[in-house]
Amino acid sequence: METSTHADDLKTIRKIMEESSRFLSLSGLSGVFAGIFAIIGFIIALLILNSDRISDAGNIDLALFIDALVILIAALSVSVFLSYRKALRNGNRIWTGITKRMLLNLIIPLLSAAAFILIFYIEQNFRYIIPSMLVFYGLALVNVGKFTFGEIQYLGILQVLIGIISAVFTEYALYLWVLGFGILHILYGLIMHKKYR
Amino acid sequence: MSAGIKEIMNNLSKLLENRVRLGIMSALMVNERLDFNSLKELLDVTDGNLASHLKALEKHELIRVKKQFVGRKPNTNYMLTNDGKKVFESHLDAIEQLMKRK
Numbered sequence: 001m002e003t004s005t006h007a008d009d010l011k012t013i014r015k016i017m018e019e020s021s022r023f024l025s026l027s028g029l030s031g032v033f034a035g036i037f038a039i040i041g042f043i044i045a046l047l048i049l050n051s052d053r054i055s056d057a058g059n060i061d062l063a064l065f066i067d068a069l070v071i072l073i074a075a076l077s078v079s080v081f082l083s084y085r086k087a088l089r090n091g092n093r094i095w096t097g098i099t100k101r102m103l104l105n106l107i108i109p110l111l112s113a114a115a116f117i118l119i120f121y122i123e124q125n126f127r128y129i130i131p132s133m134l135v136f137y138g139l140a141l142v143n144v145g146k147f148t149f150g151e152i153q154y155l156g157i158l159q160v161l162i163g164i165i166s167a168v169f170t171e172y173a174l175y176l177w178v179l180g181f182g183i184l185h186i187l188y189g190l191i192m193h194k195k196y197r
Numbered sequence: 198m199s200a201g202i203k204e205i206m207n208n209l210s211k212l213l214e215n216r217v218r219l220g221i222m223s224a225l226m227v228n229e230r231l232d233f234n235s236l237k238e239l240l241d242v243t244d245g246n247l248a249s250h251l252k253a254l255e256k257h258e259l260i261r262v263k264k265q266f267v268g269r270k271p272n273t274n275y276m277l278t279n280d281g282k283k284v285f286e287s288h289l290d291a292i293e294q295l296m297k298r299k
Binding site: 006007009010012013016017019020021093096097 | 216219220223224226227228231235238239240289292295296
């Protein structure tokens with residue numbers, strides 16, 4: 001009798017500590033969708049690069065940029081939608097102090113990435129665009145691990161490693177990009193979905 | 198002398214036998230500060246209930262209150278005192294001991 005109330009006390013402590021310090025509405029499925037969108041974006045990028053109809057370099061850049069932007073927006077929207085749904089289902093609020101802190105920690109490395117990529121593009125130095133996408137994104141995930149499921153840090157570390165490899169083997173950079181943003185996202189999403197559904 | 202301290206600790210620890218007060222302390226262990234509304238939503242209690250428990254913890258100096266203005270709205274934040282942290286930790290130890298004994 002006594003033991004069970006103490007066990008309940010411990011359960012309460014644990015639950016409140018987790019709920020008040022971590023964003024637990026992140027859905028594993030959003031990782032799966034992000035990965036699928038990345039693969040679709042990759043296929044479209046290959047089509048653009050091999051197309052005869054778009055020959056002007058400026059047009060190719062613009063097409064690739066639009067491709068990347070649409071994919072990013074699609075992945076983010078699905079992720080927000082699924083998190084919102086998970087929060088509703090579990091009876092949690094989505095817009096809390098933790099959500100804000102998590103987003104801030106995500107956005108700082110990502111905006112740094114955007115600045116670097118823009119500079120590389122302006123200097124026509126394309127070699128490090130894909131590596132910096134992977135490395136900065138990986139660091140953003142490591143950063144955010146304190147505010148959501150800790151497992152996301154492993155995904156982040158792998159992205160950083162793939163990014164560094166892609167900086168050395170630049171001829172395979174596009175394939176390494178799809179490995180990081182596509183396949184790893186899907187695997188991570190499936191694992192998390194199974195673990196925390 | 199140490200018996201005296203122990204007794205004081207035991208009495209403070211008793212304060213945490215209440216679920217709401219235990220919840221407040223747990224949340225403040227992992228957050229530097231929390232405002233009234235965040236605590237209210239987290240613990241799912243009424244205003245009056247939460248306020249009375251906060252007052253009790255404040256009276257025994259386990260938590261500190263900081264009142265600020267955000268624009269024109271008053272915003273009350275709560276944080277643990279050093280004593281509060283110690284009492285929470287010793288309360289956890291006590292629970293652990295009791296569970297081991299069984």
